Amino acid sequence: MDLDADLDIRPAPGFAHASEAELARILDFYAVAWEYEPRTFPILFDRSGTVLESFSPDFYLPELDVYLELTTLKQRLVRKKNRKLRRLRELYPDVRIKLLYARDFRALLFKYGKLALADALTGADGQTTPPKVRRVGPIAGPAPEGIPLAPAAAGPEDPPTDRASRDPAHRADHGRRRARPTRSAARARAASQLSVAAESGGIEVTA
Amino acid sequence: MTRRPDLTADVSEVLLSEEQIQAKVLELGRRISDDFAGRELTLVSVLKGSLPFMADLMRSITIPVQIDLMEVSSYGGTATESSGLVRILKDLSSSIDGRHVLIVEDIIDTGLTLNYLVRYLRGKNPASLQICTLLDKPARRLVEIAIDYRGFEIPDQFVIGYGLDYGEAYRNLRFVGVLRPEVYTDPD
Numbered sequence: 001m002d003l004d005a006d007l008d009i010r011p012a013p014g015f016a017h018a019s020e021a022e023l024a025r026i027l028d029f030y031a032v033a034w035e036y037e038p039r040t041f042p043i044l045f046d047r048s049g050t051v052l053e054s055f056s057p058d059f060y061l062p063e064l065d066v067y068l069e070l071t072t073l074k075q076r077l078v079r080k081k082n083r084k085l086r087r088l089r090e091l092y093p094d095v096r097i098k099l100l101y102a103r104d105f106r107a108l109l110f111k112y113g114k115l116a117l118a119d120a121l122t123g124a125d126g127q128t129t130p131p132k133v134r135r136v137g138p139i140a141g142p143a144p145e146g147i148p149l150a151p152a153a154a155g156p157e158d159p160p161t162d163r164a165s166r167d168p169a170h171r172a173d174h175g176r177r178r179a180r181p182t183r184s185a186a187r188a189r190a191a192s193q194l195s196v197a198a199e200s201g202g203i204e205v206t207a
Numbered sequence: 208m209t210r211r212p213d214l215t216a217d218v219s220e221v222l223l224s225e226e227q228i229q230a231k232v233l234e235l236g237r238r239i240s241d242d243f244a245g246r247e248l249t250l251v252s253v254l255k256g257s258l259p260f261m262a263d264l265m266r267s268i269t270i271p272v273q274i275d276l277m278e279v280s281s282y283g284g285t286a287t288e289s290s291g292l293v294r295i296l297k298d299l300s301s302s303i304d305g306r307h308v309l310i311v312e313d314i315i316d317t318g319l320t321l322n323y324l325v326r327y328l329r330g331k332n333p334a335s336l337q338i339c340t341l342l343d344k345p346a347r348r349l350v351e352i353a354i355d356y357r358g359f360e361i362p363d364q365f366v367i368g369y370g371l372d373y374g375e376a377y378r379n380l381r382f383v384g385v386l387r388p389e390v391y392t393d394p395d
Contacts, residue, residue, distance in 0.1 A: 029282045030293050030319040031326075032350065064322075064350055098349065107347060107363070108317065112283030115391065 019072045019105055020058055022117065026108070027059070035060045041095070043087040055084045057097055067097040072105055210390070212376035218384035222366055223359060225381040228341070229263065231358045235339065236267025239309065239356065244270055247306045247334070253324065254278035254297065255378070256313035256370040260341045264311060273306070275299045279320060293323050299331070308333040309356075313370045314342040318350035325352065342366070342383065365391070 014036065015021045027034045037056045044053035057067035071081050078101060085099055100108075109117050239248075250272055252261035265274055278297040308328060315321055321338065328336055339356035346363040361383075367373050368380030373391065377384075 026282050026319070029291065030323050032319065032322065061350075066351070068349070100349075104347070107365075109283075110365070110391065111316070112281065114283050 016058075017070075017072065019070055022109070023059065023068070023070055023100075023105070026112070027061070032061055033063050035062060041088050041092055043084060043091060053084075055088050065096060067095065068100060069097060070100045070105060072102045078102075212374070212390075214377060214380060217377070217387050217390045218367070218380070219387045220385040221382050222361060222364070222385055223369075223383040228358075228369060228383065231341070232260070232263045233267050235356050235358060236264055236269070239264075239339065240269040243307060243309075247273075249273045249275055249301075249303050249306045249308050249333075250311050251275050251277055251299065251303070251308055251328070252311045253313075253320070256372065257311050257341075259370040259378075260313050261311045264339070273301065275301055275303075277324070279324065281320070293320070295327070303328065303331050303333045305332065305334050307335045308337070310336070310338045312338065312340040314344060314361075314366070315340045315352065315354065316344040316347035318348050318352045321352055322350040341369070342371075 015024070020036070024034060024036070037058060038060050040054045040056045042051040042054050044051070046052055057069045059068040059070070060066075061068065069081070069085065071078055073081070081099070085097065088095065088097065106115070109115060248268075248270065250261065250265055250268075252258065252274065254276055255278070261274070265272060276297060277295065277299060280294040280296055282293070310321070310324060310328070312321060315338075325336065325338070337355040338352065340354055341358040343354060343357050343360045344363060345360060364385045365373070365388075366383050367377035367386045368383045370378050371383065372378045373386055377386070
C-alpha cells in the first residue's frame with residue numbers, strides 16, 4: 001500500500017497527537033461540532049486545596065454534551081489514564097465522557113478502510129514531540145466544595161503528566177467552537193510550558 | 208494482487224443464523240405494524256448494507272408502508288473525501304413532510320452516519336422520526352442515539368453478511384458472521 005498517497009500522519013498544529021487530528025477530521029466529515037481540550041478538570045488536591053493533578057479531555061462535542069478522550073497507548077499502558085477517568089467520574093458525575101482506547105481507534109480507522117493509518121498513528125509514533133523530562137509545579141486553585149482532598153501529593157511513581165497539569169495557561173472555559181489552535185498558539189504554549197518549568201521548583205515529570 | 212473473497216473459508220464464526228435473523232425480523236415487523244397502525248409510515252433504508260434487512264422487514268410489516276432509499280458517502284472513501292464533508296449520494300425520492308418515518312439500518316456502531324441522517328431528515332418535517340436497526344454494536348458508539356427498534360446487540364467483532372460487507376464482498380451471505388482477522392491483515 002502506498003502510504004504517501006492516502007495518509008496524512010502529520011498532526012495539525014495544536015494537536016498533541018496525529019490520532020487526535022484524524023479524529024477531528026472524522027468529526028468534521030460527519031458535521032459533528034467539536035472543541036479541542038476546552039476544559040480542564042482538577043482531579044487531585046492537596047490539603048490546602050491546591051490542584052495537584054488535572055485532566056483535560058481531548059474533545060468536547062457541544063451539541064451532544066459529551067467529552068471524548070483518545071489514547072493510542074498500548075492497552076497495558078493505559079492504567080493511569082483509566083485511573084484519571086475514574087476520578088473524574090467520581091468528582092464530576094454529571095460530566096459525560098467516553099474513552100477511546102487504541103483498539104477502538106484502530107477499529108474506527110479499519111471501518112473507514114484506513115488500517116495502515118491506524119498502525120502509523122498508534123503509540124508514540126504519532127506524537128507531535130518526542131517525550132522529554134520537564135520540571136513543573138502544581139497548579140494553584142481551590143478545590144471544589146465538597147470534594148475530598150488527596151491524602152498526599154502525587155508521588156514520583158504517579159506524576160501528573162497530562163498537558164493541563166503541566167500548563168496552567170492551558171486551562172480554558174467552554175465557548176470555543178472548533179477552536180483548532182494555530183501554529184503560533186502552539187509555539188506560545190510551548191514557550192509558556194518552558195517558562196513554567198523554569199520558574200517552578202516542582203516535581204519532575206516525564207511528558 | 209487483490210485477494211479473492213471466499214464466502215465460506217473467510218468466516219470464522221456464524222454469529223446469527225438465517226433462522227435467528229428471520230425470527231427477529233418477523234418480531235420487529237409485528238411490533239412496527241402494531242405501533243404504526245393507522246399512521247402514514249415511510250421506511251427509509253440506508254444503502255447499501257441495509258438492503259436485505261429492508262427487503263425482509265417491509266414484507267413482515269402488515270400495514271401499508273411506503274419505502275425510500277438513501278445513500279451517504281463514508282469517511283475515507285477517497286483521499287479527497289477524507290478531507291471533506293459527508294455527502295448525500297442518493298436522496299429521498301418522495302417527500303416525508305407530515306409522514307411518520309422509520310430509518311432502517313443494518314448496523315449502528317459509531318452512530319456518526321446515523322446522527323447526520325437524523326439531523327438531515329428532521330429538516331424535512333416528518334411527523335415523527337424513529338430508528339430501527341438489525342444490529343447494534345454499542346461498544347463502538349461515539350454518538351449516543353436513541354434506538355426504537357433493535358434486533359440484536361452484538362459484541363465488538365467485525366461482522367459480515369446479510370448486507371454487511373468487507374471490501375464490497377460478503378453482502379450476499381444469508382447469515383451474519385465474523386470475518387477472519389487474517390482476511391483484513393493479509394497483505395495480499
